[in-house]
Amino acid sequence: MPATDDPPLIFWGRCRSGRRWFWTANEYDGADAHGWADTPDAASRQANAAALRLAAGRYANISVLHGVATQKLRQLNAAKQAAKAPKSARTGAVPPPDPIGYLYAVEPGRYRLDDETWIPAKVVQFPIAKKTPKRIYYLRPRFLYMPGPDWEPGYIDRQALERHGSVYVPHWLSLFAEPPEIPKRAPAPDLKELKTAMAAAHPDRGGSSEAFIAARDRYLRAKARAA
Structure with missing residues (x-):
């Protein structure tokens, strides 16, 4: 019997973190993994292996998107700085x-x-x-x-x-500076159009990591609401 659900989207990437390399792998709205390695090749191998573990034997769309590593590292660093801040600031x-x-x-x-x-x-x-x-x-x-x-x-x-x-x-x-006018509610987005826009924003097709991440979030949010 053919599967009715779309395969999960899993992304992995790496980025420099000081003298080491940070890597992460994540499934949208699901589990994620991250860590550090001494070389970019080692970081890529560990990230790819983590992505396969997240797939857990399922057919999945696994893509390399180094922007997710940069984004995750910023989140971790922000959390670390917040933990160091005085209690009053936290x-x-x-x-x-x-x-x-x-x-x-x-x-x-x-x-x-x-x-x-x-x-x-x-x-x-x-x-x-x-x-x-x-x-x-x-x-x-x-x-x-x-x-x-x-x-x-x-x-x-x-x-x-x-x-x-x-x-x-x-x-x-x-x-x-002044109270803005609230825009009228737009009609529900077309999932097919959003999916096409997500594919067009992929770095392999001339887009950027930031544009693809934003397009992916729009598509998956609309898909969740439709479900």
């Missing part, structure tokens, strides 16, 4: 009682995980703690959808904000 800052202003962002609409209820997008605001001629310092929630007491400091380029009205914070959100 638990998050408290929003100032009298902020000198606010920055604004659009919290994207999303499906609630427990019952798949659609939660519409909304405008959220983050207090400004300080302004200098070059920067605007503000507080934002450590977790986007959990704006409770766990906040962390951030800053943006003041001149860019005043010039364009908004500034994009990498891997987070666009911040606006």
